[in-house]
Amino acid sequence: MTLMENDGDREAKRAVGERSEAVAGRAAPVGVPDPELAERPKRRRFSAEYKLAIVREADAATKPGEIGALLRREGLYSSLLTEWRRGRDSGALEALAPKRRGRRRPSPEQLEVGALRSRLDRTEAELDTARRVIEVQGNVSALLEELVSKSATPDDDATPPR
Numbered sequence: 001m002t003l004m005e006n007d008g009d010r011e012a013k014r015a016v017g018e019r020s021e022a023v024a025g026r027a028a029p030v031g032v033p034d035p036e037l038a039e040r041p042k043r044r045r046f047s048a049e050y051k052l053a054i055v056r057e058a059d060a061a062t063k064p065g066e067i068g069a070l071l072r073r074e075g076l077y078s079s080l081l082t083e084w085r086r087g088r089d090s091g092a093l094e095a096l097a098p099k100r101r102g103r104r105r106p107s108p109e110q111l112e113v114g115a116l117r118s119r120l121d122r123t124e125a126e127l128d129t130a131r132r133v134i135e136v137q138g139n140v141s142a143l144l145e146e147l148v149s150k151s152a153t154p155d156d157d158a159t160p161p162r
Contacts, residue, residue: 051084058085 058081061067071078072135106114 052088055081055084055088 046128054070055074058067058070067078067081070076071081
């Protein structure tokens with residue numbers, strides 16, 4: 001075995017993701033992806049219109065193998081087609097739309113209930129304030145009446161002014 005054949009065997013035994021010495025020595029230009037590193041695949045998202053078109057095309061298939069050819073051409077799994085058909089049967093285009101993540105938006109009734117509750121809280125706070133004002137006014141009125149009644153009745157011990 002020669003030295004060159006031995007180097008070829010070493011290259012063949014190297015792991016798939018391992019970089020070669022020749023590539024490791026030179027830097028890749030900026031913006032050019034490294035061909036030896038696989039990018040992480042991105043999750044595909046399908047619009048409701050696309051799903052409905054595929055389901056209609058699959059339903060229109062009459063010859064054996066047409067649905068399989070459709071799925072291969074579009075790069076889809078048969079389970080997706082089954083799921084999309086169920087969605088179409090249960091609620092047409094709305095069921096085929098992608099599922100929304102996160103919190104659901106409140107219904108109009110819930111929004112109205114929230115607005116009415118905040119209005120009720122504000123009104124109750126205003127009523128409480130009004131009750132306190134009325135109570136204070138009653139106390140002031142009682143004090144004034146007491147002062148007026150004391151000043152209106154002459155003291156028996158006091159001498160009248162001359």
